[in-house]
Amino acid sequence: MLPTACGGPPKVEARRDRTCGCCGGWVEHLRAEGFEVDDKVVDAVGPHRQALGTPSDLISCHAGKVGRYALEGHVPAAAIRRLLKEKPEGVAGLSVPEMPVGVPGMEMPGSPPSTYDVVAFGRNGAGGRGCASAAWKSCERALHRPRLQHAASRRVATPRLAGRAGHGL
Template sequence: FLNRSDSKVSENPALGGKEVTVYKTPTCGCCAVFISYLEKKDVAVKTENVKNLDDIKQRNGIPSQLWSCHTSMVDGYIVEGHVPIEAIEKLLSEKPNIKGIALPGMPSGTPGMPGPKTEKWEIRSLNQDGTVGTFMTI
């Protein structure tokens, strides 16, 4: 999709020029803050406002226990929720054989969410066989 005229190139070296597409509902405020967070990290973001976000999640095989308020895609990977840039950078540098990563729910202090960080964030991996594991803890 980098050849499309409306695509952008990420300046963040860890993303290798890849654009992140964020699917969200039009009224989600914390999603807009998450997008601003990515942009401040030199990530090119394409925003797709959708009415039925559950459909995006179901079509991509994201188990409901991993759901958050937005779903992102980058370089063929799913990034579900308020995932910190460190996890996205690790995903794209290591290129594991998984469907993607997720930070379930909307934990306090995560990128886009108000409040202090009150616990370690367990970034989950969505494996090709549909199982869920631990990708990293921040």
């Protein structure tokens, strides 16, 4: 991975509840993918979500921030990289709503990964599940299908953007 603006790997600030066990798996996924993660266990995640402007219909189990973008739930490293590379106008963050099986941190041995959405949202939650940028319109409720492969030969779900032929995350 190339250094972010010559400042090293992208840094994710993660905020998670002390009672949640799956969030640590997401943090480890990001670290394995080359992200630096400031992992904070907090008493309440809600105030962090509010400060980030995360829409209430996109809430999952933990919140985060990378650069100027909010992250909610088990957003895969590939989607974060795409966000940081493309910097789509009007997009304030990404969410994987709820907790689908197979997303980073929610892998369950013996259970096939789910199909899940990575949803872009606008500033101050504008548009809820809608995407604020025409350039990212395809990600608005983008269907992701898991592919299996990992550099460490672990079985993990890696999303691929479906819809536009030949266009992946």
